[in-house]
Amino acid sequence: MNRHTPVTFSDKFAKKVTRLLRWCADTFFAKRYGHRAIVLETVAAVPGMVSGVFMHFKSLRSMQMGYGSKLREMLAEAENERMHLMTFINIAKPSTFERFLVIFVQGIFFNLYFIMYLISPRTCHRIVGYFEEQAIISYTEYLDEIDCGNIENTPAPKIAIDYWNLSKFAKLRDVIIAVRDDEMGHRDVNHEFVSILDNEVPNKNLIRTKELKSKK
16 A cells, blocks of 8 residues: 545545644754654554554443454554664664653643544544655655765664564664564554545455564
8 A cells, every 4th residue: 555645634634734743853853864763653652552542442342352453453553663662762862852852742642642533533543644654755765864875874773683583784774674664564554444444445454463573
């Protein structure tokens, strides 16, 4: 699945929110991609957990097992994004201010996303889909900077080697490719989830949880 074109009002609202976040990232971090990744992955780790919580309680209320696979998908996504954050903390070495910014941004985004999910889960999943599209663009630009020699292709941190089962000789470029592949999976899952909510595809189509490279 490639980039999604907004159709409904919900889609267009989600796109505008994503563009705002992209503008903020471009304004504050420009081409400091490692530091940009730290803040963005902090935000990216929120939606899967919030979605998982809502699905968990919906399953309890309805006393149905049907939410299990979707719940696991969302929690796996949240964990994957958390590991992206842990990886980039080792790569970019955030300053005290950036660590404070992470806490601040996460606190605001969590509460806004939680309220929004109460109102429109569809819009929330579309936002994540668009958010991941932008993440893919950013990581592709990150790779270009490495290939051009503008960013040093340093050795991959151990946490990344262990998580993605990379070679012990892996470099930063290998890590970025692994992270970008993960984001492609999250993009597709969230856009597909919206299609399920719109009854455009059967529920069973989402039950294809991507085998994250962390699994051994």
